[in-house]
Amino acid sequence: MASEETGADGERAATAVSGAPGRPVVGVVGAGQLARMMTPPAIELDLDLRLLAARADDSAAQVIPATMVGDERGLLDLQRFSDGLDVLTFDHEHVPTAHLHSLELAGITVRPGPHALPYATDKAVMRRGLHGAGVPVPRFAVIETPQQLPGAVEFVGGWPCVLKTARGGYDGKGVWLASSAAEASEVFQAGVPVVVEERVAFVRELAAVVARSPSGQAVAYPVVESVQRDGICVEVIAPAPGLADETAVAAQRLALDVATTVDVVGVLAVELFELADGSVLVNELAMRPHNTGHWTIDGATTSQFENHLRAVLDLPLGTPQALAPVAVMVNMLGGDLPDLHRALRHVLARDPGVRVHLYGKQVRPGRKIGHVTVIGDDLDDLRARARHAADYITGVIDE
């Protein structure tokens, strides 16, 4: 047992795992806010949560004692990190699939598995796989060269259309809405296949978050509306206001079908376009707790983070039931204010019911640095309160 006494001068004590009998060991690759938000349920259920972090001051590394600093994309560090784990899971999708196959061959349990992850990391694999399985997606074509572009554009219905690099994009990066071949030239520079899609005339964006365990148990959270700005989720309303029951059920069924088809273990978020006729198309997939599920921390009996941990450990899942008729989550994106805590005081004083989540990240413009959630009955009131709190903490407003 390692035990190291230190002062409170910035150094930390290296403490030992207490070794409670039967305590499951979960390793998370990546130390962003998603791993950080897995920490409270891990503490509550006494799970031994370990972290492979790129940097010692990453968001989750600040709060998880069992942190190994290493190369999240390097096989050697992944192997060292995996020693003693009951299951390996993820904060992000940047681990090379080949490494995960190597870990599985060495007997490590990887969830979600490398057979499923390409559906979240490669838009070409995802579009082809879902289309082949009969899941509704936008009309699309996958191409490799600019020479194939005219044919693909014609196939999806002509300009304007959407072009995406198959791999490497996130939060709006790697996606172009283009009206001509000239506007689309940049998409080929990444050197990966390009997905050309029809521009969908959607009425809004929805998301269906589900969790699925290896034994096949699954739960579906209420379908939410996701408000995007510049390709980044800025606001989530749970449940999606005015959503027709049949659309809600269809979206949940679709997400559960995708989870089964792709054999996801853990949380799967399915981002959807809602069309004018009430039908939905799949936009994107994520195989980890997702921004559209952050409201569940304060707004559901079991959060998406707890259900992700339960799922990857094959523990029975918790009810996704909402705690109030409406929840509104607003993201906080970095602005001009470097000191969030000063503003926090004002926000907590103004609204004793607002739930504030800060990720411990250095403020940089546009970076996700936290979120706020408010739950209750009155959507307009909740939205105004959540927006005010987020805007005040990030310095967008000062009163």
Place this chain on the structure above:
Amino acid sequence: MASEETGADGERAATAVSGAPGRPVVGVVGAGQLARMMTPPAIELDLDLRLLAARADDSAAQVIPATMVGDERGLLDLQRFSDGLDVLTFDHEHVPTAHLHSLELAGITVRPGPHALPYATDKAVMRRGLHGAGVPVPRFAVIETPQQLPGAVEFVGGWPCVLKTARGGYDGKGVWLASSAAEASEVFQAGVPVVVEERVAFVRELAAVVARSPSGQAVAYPVVESVQRDGICVEVIAPAPGLADETAVAAQRLALDVATTVDVVGVLAVELFELADGSVLVNELAMRPHNTGHWTIDGATTSQFENHLRAVLDLPLGTPQALAPVAVMVNMLGGDLPDLHRALRHVLARDPGVRVHLYGKQVRPGRKIGHVTVIGDDLDDLRARARHAADYITGVIDE
């Protein structure tokens, strides 16, 4: 910045405080389950939570990176630990008051302060102070020697009566219900003053938990019923079933009055006797998050742990509003089963709505090792579910 890469073989990485601007620093003396349950809200609000633990594998030390292992009752370690803190607070009440006065003289902010803490650590101080302030308490006398016993017993109404050591008792220890001087002899062996009290014919035990900030803001949680067995709280029902509105309001007012009278900062739990006429008497005080408030983690918008941290930092307090009409919390006391996780799987499968909290403590008979909470509408249903979950995990039942 300290950064130390280690394997996942039981050793931990020593990670550095990231130094987000303005992040408040809270030091907690003691590393039991109360400090452990302060961790989730500290993570959410990005508070720098540091710990002075007796042992590296204490309940909270397992989950808080910034842990210093040292002597919680030694002034030198307390001084070292206090360096750089914005406020010093407590998991337990075992720190010598003289040390806390020394720390205050050295400029450390201690909350609750050493002027208030004796009301929670010395039953003679508490009884005299509350009685002097007009707060209703059982009829009592404080004595020093067995020779004073007959007069004291006569003053409180005769045998049987209750005898308590003024200091050092907890969870039923240090308290005797005696019918004769012979039965009461042990109480004098501790060498501290003895409080002799009337045996109160109460109908049940209540608790009023409040939080109070240095600027005087205070919030009162719903008044709960606390079910005791052998002097240990085994079950809490929030709100207390069938409690008259006027009794509930009176109990909350009384707790707020006590908080002001004693000048508590942080959470104050007031344990009460409810009498047949609906009036209440103060039984005990605790100046920290309390077992009768654990239900607030899952059952209230702001938990007692979050409000304790907010109060000691003089951050505005969060609403204590309940999330459902009823919450039932049942403690788990150590039994024959050493492996709680095996039983956890069964309990989570049987009841997807139960909230289980394990404290990471080695199982010893009678030791508080966790609790479960269920919230909803139907008291009988909630109580049956919470009791079943707790009994199964501790091995009292096996189906």
